[in-house]
Amino acid sequence: MTAGWRRTEVRAGREWNVQPVSEAQAVKAYLCPGCGLEIDPGVAHLVTWRADGVLGDAADLASRRHWHTHCWRIGPA
Template sequence: MPRSNRSHGRAARAREPHPELDVDRLSSGWRRTETRGGREWNVQPVSEAQAVKTYVCPGCSLEVASGVSHVVVWRADGVLGDAADLAARRHWHLHCWRMGTR
């Protein structure tokens, strides 16, 4: 009898349902916390595909055009709570954020 090259475990795994992807968990994996000037900041990258609006960079006061990758920054240690910190988030050019221009 010829030998089968198929894995018998693959068929059993194919019948099992895939777990749902948690998009919030996946996207928050990119988020990081940085400390600058004694304050903690949440920094989340935005890819070219995700950048669909135009913003003004607080570092250089120039436009962050749609389709340009950048970072979104908000306080991680604000006293008014997470909702207020998130509402005060700003979109920075990656270079401006790295330079630390304030």
């Protein structure tokens, strides 16, 4: 998987920004909120944040989360 363009998805009536992260861009470990397991460096994944948050863009970006691609697909309701 390579890095792709940010897109917007709607989940449970909320809009989310979804940004793919390539293997080469994945240089840190993150905890996936979907499964609770670590996303290791070098593993392609997704970064998501609210696109319709009431506190504004800065707050939405500050609360972004890194997800395994599979966990996001089956993920947040």
